[in-house]
Amino acid sequence: MKKYYKKQIALQRVINLIDIALFKPDLFVNDHISTAKKIIFKYKVKLPFEYQILFCKNCKRFIIPGKSSRIRIGRSSIKAIRITCKICGYTYRKIIKSKI
Numbered sequence: 001m002k003k004y005y006k007k008q009i010a011l012q013r014v015i016n017l018i019d020i021a022l023f024k025p026d027l028f029v030n031d032h033i034s035t036a037k038k039i040i041f042k043y044k045v046k047l048p049f050e051y052q053i054l055f056c057k058n059c060k061r062f063i064i065p066g067k068s069s070r071i072r073i074g075r076s077s078i079k080a081i082r083i084t085c086k087i088c089g090y091t092y093r094k095i096i097k098s099k100i
Contacts, residue, residue, distance in 0.1 A: 063086075
């Protein structure tokens with residue numbers, strides 16, 4: 001099997017594991033996420049943005065929006081989303097729209 005197809009299958013498997021961890025948070029969340037991370041590192045898969053924001057940039061742990069993280073919209077002239085990890089307390093921003 002070609003390398004491209006292996007990466008494509010690996011990405012689909014990682015997305016399935018993360019979706020299971022999001023929608024069934026009580027059933028083996030840490031096991032699903034650790035398996036997904038192993039697949040990501042083995043096949044060097046780049047996750048889409050909507051799945052990248054589910055991992056803390058400081059402690060690298062899986063954060064569930066609303067449960068283990070707090071999401072706020074910034075009030076300054078630069079529109080941004082502020083995501084705070086409740087595990088380590090780290091806050092980072094994702095800029096939505098900058099002032100022209």
